Amino acid sequence: MIVLQLVLAHLLGDFILQPTQWVEKRRKKGKGLVFRVYHVLVHMILVALLTGFSVDTLWMIPVIGASHFGIDFLKDRFYSKKRAVALFLLDQLAHLMVIAAVVYGDGVNFSNIELSLESIYALAIGLLLATYVSSVLIRMVLNSVLNELTDSKMDESMRKAGLIIGMLERVFVFAFVVLNYWQGIGFLLAAKSIFRFGDLSQKDHRIKTEYVLIGTLLSFGLAMLSGGLYNWIT
Known part of the structure; x- marks a missing residue:
């Protein structure tokens, strides 16, 4: 279940709760840092809310926040219109790899994940991906x-x-x-x-x-x- 919670938090933070102005201003010198911090804070709040502020998962919040900041910094640093698609795919892959590493570090066995009670998360993720x-x-x-x-x-x-x-x-x-x-x-x-x-x-x-x-x-x-x-x- 933690896997779906973290992926859902990522999709909400990156595609629903990130205004287009933030993305554009993140690439500008000076104000870029401020909007990048706003974006990371949104992600950290979403992770905290979706995991229910569980004591066992609190350590994931700063890890995901810090990694998200670093990945977005590199993406904005090397951004160009010609590289937009490649950077987008690499950016999303990097975020998902961090989530996988965090979940693996929490001791979750991916081969034994029970999803019968988490179909709502899977549905939300599928619809967000499709839209x-x-x-x-x-x-x-x-x-x-x-x-x-x-x-x-x-x-x-x-x-x-x-x-x-x-x-x-x-x-x-x-x-x-x-x-x-x-x-x-x-x-x-x-x-x-x-x-x-x-x-x-x-x-x-x-x-x-x-x-x-x-x-x-x-x-x-x-x-x-x-x-x-x-x-x-x-």
Whole structure:
């Protein structure tokens, strides 16, 4: 159970309770330290709350806080738009490795973890991965692959609409995978193709077509991975 508690605390702290302004200001000299400390404090509070302030796990709070500060410092120090996706993946991997090390140090045997009473944690983690975490990753991939989409060809309303549609479709795909209703994914993809790709048939819509196609494939793929992970855990 402690594994899921720590992972849930990480996802909430990194993707739900971290405003975009914090991420941007962390990379600036001077104020960066302050917002990095804010971010770490949020993580430490979440760990304390989700573990119930247990005396046996209190030592994890400063360890996770200190490691999170160091990992984020390195990520911000070497950040660039070209390296955004790679740094994001390495950053998340490093945080998860710290959580694994902390849990291992607490004497938990990963092969014998009982998850029957912790399905709510697994569900929360799966949904967060399918929605917010996937949104961040998809946005970075699209920005790095299709830089021209940042100009007037892709207005702000289209980006916001795509964000909402993407989250909703990933929730549906996640549910279909959990329910083992794979036909539903096919129907959803077909429906999106009819409504979304039908308006992008002209030659001057090539960029938007690539944007929608790459975003759709990433969205469906990440949602299926999240659903598969939930099924594996439970």
